[in-house]
Amino acid sequence: MEFNTIIEPFKIHSVAPIAMTTENQRNRYIEDAGYNLFSLHSDDVLIDLLTDSGTGAMSRNQWAAIQHGDESYAGSPSWLIFKEAVQNLFPFEHVIPTHQGRAAEKILFTAIGGEGKVIPSNTHFDTTRANIEYSKARAVDLVIAEGRDPANLHPFKGNMDLVALEKFINETGVENIPVVMMTITNNSGGGQPVSLENLRGVSQICKRYSIPFFLDACRFAENAWFIKEREAGQSNRDVADIVREIASLADGMTMSAKKDPLGNIGGWLALNDEELASTCRNLLILTEGFPTYGGLAGRDLEALAVGLTEVISHDYLKYRIRSTAYLGNALAKIGIPVVQPIGGHAVYIDAKAFLPHIAPLEYPGQSLAVELYRVGGIRGCEIGTVMFGRQPDGSEVPAAMELVRLAIPRRTYTQSHIDYVIEVCEEVARRASSFRGYVITKEPAALRHFTSEFAPL
Numbered sequence: 001m002e003f004n005t006i007i008e009p010f011k012i013h014s015v016a017p018i019a020m021t022t023e024n025q026r027n028r029y030i031e032d033a034g035y036n037l038f039s040l041h042s043d044d045v046l047i048d049l050l051t052d053s054g055t056g057a058m059s060r061n062q063w064a065a066i067q068h069g070d071e072s073y074a075g076s077p078s079w080l081i082f083k084e085a086v087q088n089l090f091p092f093e094h095v096i097p098t099h100q101g102r103a104a105e106k107i108l109f110t111a112i113g114g115e116g117k118v119i120p121s122n123t124h125f126d127t128t129r130a131n132i133e134y135s136k137a138r139a140v141d142l143v144i145a146e147g148r149d150p151a152n153l154h155p156f157k158g159n160m161d162l163v164a165l166e167k168f169i170n171e172t173g174v175e176n177i178p179v180v181m182m183t184i185t186n187n188s189g190g191g192q193p194v195s196l197e198n199l200r201g202v203s204q205i206c207k208r209y210s211i212p213f214f215l216d217a218c219r220f221a222e223n224a225w226f227i228k229e230r231e232a233g234q235s236n237r238d239v240a241d242i243v244r245e246i247a248s249l250a251d252g253m254t255m256s257a258k259k260d261p262l263g264n265i266g267g268w269l270a271l272n273d274e275e276l277a278s279t280c281r282n283l284l285i286l287t288e289g290f291p292t293y294g295g296l297a298g299r300d301l302e303a304l305a306v307g308l309t310e311v312i313s314h315d316y317l318k319y320r321i322r323s324t325a326y327l328g329n330a331l332a333k334i335g336i337p338v339v340q341p342i343g344g345h346a347v348y349i350d351a352k353a354f355l356p357h358i359a360p361l362e363y364p365g366q367s368l369a370v371e372l373y374r375v376g377g378i379r380g381c382e383i384g385t386v387m388f389g390r391q392p393d394g395s396e397v398p399a400a401m402e403l404v405r406l407a408i409p410r411r412t413y414t415q416s417h418i419d420y421v422i423e424v425c426e427e428v429a430r431r432a433s434s435f436r437g438y439v440i441t442k443e444p445a446a447l448r449h450f451t452s453e454f455a456p457l
């Protein structure tokens with residue numbers, strides 16, 4: 001008998017308090033924060049859905065592993081435990097530990113990027129794009145057309161457009177493409193998965209042209225679960241087996257261990273090429289640390305090794321993906337437009353459709369994010385014109401989509417927390433026609449969404 005209620009496949013072992021606040025208090029806090037949710041004190045947030053990065057709860061076995069951590073500078077046993085756990089799923093020759101994902105990206109693109117180089121992906125995550133562009137290379141997104149349409153129900157909206165990839169390679173020239181990347185799941189595209197068939201297709205094209213193929217594998221387990229659930233012929237496979245097949249298609253990977261490896265910090269770069277690994281290790285020593293700890297303490301390495309065994313549990317993944325869909329489907333049911341199908345780690349509200357009376361340059365996503373906080377103390381993240389609107393030439397252009405992301409931290413909130421979020425969203429929907437836009441009153445030179453200040457119109 002299969003029941004509908006999603007019970008968390010864990011019980012609470014250690015708790016952190018949530019301080020209750022009133023709408024009046026929150027009105028003051030958000031005004032004091034210049035209407036920027038990044039400027040709030042997190043103690044003043046009831047349900048924090050700003051990001052799923054590093055915000056998950058570790059298990060008792062991970063905390064126990066922290067005690068087992070060995071802090072030897074070189075050759076620590078904790079390093080060997082970590083390396084084995086990574087290679088168990090991703091059997092690349094060389095594993096290079098970093099303090100988080102962007103450090104792995106920085107090292108990789110310092111080694112292989114540079115002027116004249118172009119790096120295609122389904123969709124580059126923002127730190128990946130920034131690190132590519134900082135090296136003076138160009139980042140190109142080649143996701144399938146369905147992946148750009150919020151309402152399209154394609155089961156693998158993270159897929160690469162294989163025809164476009166091959167055309168791109170022929171036009172750009174193999175010598176200018178140091179690597180092809182694939183982000184699994186496609187974070188910037190709504191946490192949408194990539195099919196195994198598509199990964200095989202990209203791998204074949206890369207082999208045919210002798211271009212290395214790297215994964216940005218932050219949410220590899222969530223992606224593998226979607227493959228198991230949605231792809232023909234995959235339903236009887238073990239997730240670990242699917243992950244190993246994905247790894248076997250690639251030549252290397254960058255990783256943020258703050259996502260699926262269930263850590264609060266960490267990352268790695270892994271690859272097969274001996275010479276490139278040696279270049280990367282030399283860069284690692286400059287900015288991160290000695291190759292057997294990189295940017296991490298021995299205890300972090302041990303916690304991640306345990307996290308890698310827990311995240312591939314079918315019970316965990318079933319709960320994880322179902323509980324994200326539970327929130328998304330409930331919002332859709334009460335008439336709030338959300339990106340479909342619901343992704344793995346977050347629900348994305350389409351603020352353009354939800355608040356059609358607010359013009360894109362008056363930031364409908366920011367308005368919605370502020371109201372979610374005011375009404376219910378929920379912190380989401382605007383992913384729209386505030387984040388992407390300012391152009392390198394100084395002009396301001398509306399973003400392609402005006403989204404508010406509600407990212408779900410791993411193993412952190414219970415179904416009653418999520419039921420509360422749904423109830424708050426219902427009230428927000430009732431008040432929606434009264435919401436107004438914003439102007440930016442103070443703006444930094446770059447990455448304005450983090451520190452800008454706003455005023456209501």
Ligand SMILES: *Cc1c(COP(=O)(O)O)cnc(C)c1O
Pocket residue numbers: 053100101102103125127128183187216218255256257258259266267
């Ligand atoms: C988070 C993330 C990164 C960057 O990792 P950090 O640990 O935040 O530096 C890269 N790619 C994707 C897809 C991510 O989600």
